[in-house]
Amino acid sequence: MWDMRYSSEAFAFGTDPHGFVRKGPCHDGIGATDRLQSKRHLNMISEFEMRNTGMPADMQILLDTYPRDTWQAHPGFKENTEHWLGAHKMFRQLGGIIRVETEKFLDKSRSADDFAARLSYYGDMMVRNLHGHHGWEDHTYFPELMAADPRFTAGLEILEKDHQDLDVVLESFSKTANRVIQLAALDPKQALSEAGGLHSIAEVIEAFLKRHLSDEEELAVPIILHHRLRG
Numbered sequence: 001m002w003d004m005r006y007s008s009e010a011f012a013f014g015t016d017p018h019g020f021v022r023k024g025p026c027h028d029g030i031g032a033t034d035r036l037q038s039k040r041h042l043n044m045i046s047e048f049e050m051r052n053t054g055m056p057a058d059m060q061i062l063l064d065t066y067p068r069d070t071w072q073a074h075p076g077f078k079e080n081t082e083h084w085l086g087a088h089k090m091f092r093q094l095g096g097i098i099r100v101e102t103e104k105f106l107d108k109s110r111s112a113d114d115f116a117a118r119l120s121y122y123g124d125m126m127v128r129n130l131h132g133h134h135g136w137e138d139h140t141y142f143p144e145l146m147a148a149d150p151r152f153t154a155g156l157e158i159l160e161k162d163h164q165d166l167d168v169v170l171e172s173f174s175k176t177a178n179r180v181i182q183l184a185a186l187d188p189k190q191a192l193s194e195a196g197g198l199h200s201i202a203e204v205i206e207a208f209l210k211r212h213l214s215d216e217e218e219l220a221v222p223i224i225l226h227h228r229l230r231g
């Protein structure tokens with residue numbers, strides 16, 4: 001179903017510091033402290049400022065020479081790059097699936113149980129793989145691109161900052177999603193009332209990924225093609 005071949009290197013940093021909890025029996029219950037924490041995470045999301053400016057013009061000079069519609073036919077476009085772009089496609093799909101599934105729960109076309117199982121499966125897949133992917137980019141991929149063409153260091157640093165910002169959002173997502181998953185078993189009405197907050201976070205993640213992944217592709221792929229890297 002999901003193409004997981006996209007880059008074995010991407011899993012080298014695959015430990016998830018935010019520990020997405022899979023669906024299962026809740027032993028601790030959901031108390032007032034959890035409710036307060038959940039509110040705090042939603043407040044963090046409402047205060048979260050997503051980068052709303054594109055890449056500086058001088059970061060796009062190679063994109064003019066290597067526009068997106070020419071990438072696949074270029075002799076420097078290798079399997080590694082195709083898999084990396086495939087990972088981005090998977091992240092976009094996962095962001096969309098999680099938002100849509102939450103909408104289905106909110107409009108009651110998904111039962112609490114069914115929603116919890118899907119949220120657990122897709123949420124875990126998204127969070128775990130995004131952490132692995134971004135860790136690999138920060139530690140391996142971006143340094144390689146910077147060394148090959150230091151003119152684009154400023155753009156790559158913008159993308160690294162995106163990764164840090166996304167970590168904050170993913171932490172809120174994990175905490176809120178885990179709470180909704182546990183409530184789905186203990187108190188489905190409360191799960192429904194808190195799913196609106198989860199939906200807001202899912203929308204932030206989807207929009208964030210849309211900008212970040214597109215900017216990243218349009219910065220990195222022209223560098224790879226120009227310098228014949230990765231393959």
Ligand SMILES: [Fe+2]
Pocket residue numbers: 134137159163212216
């Ligand atoms: Fe990235």
Ligand SMILES: [Fe+2]
Pocket residue numbers: 088133137213216
């Ligand atoms: Fe990426």
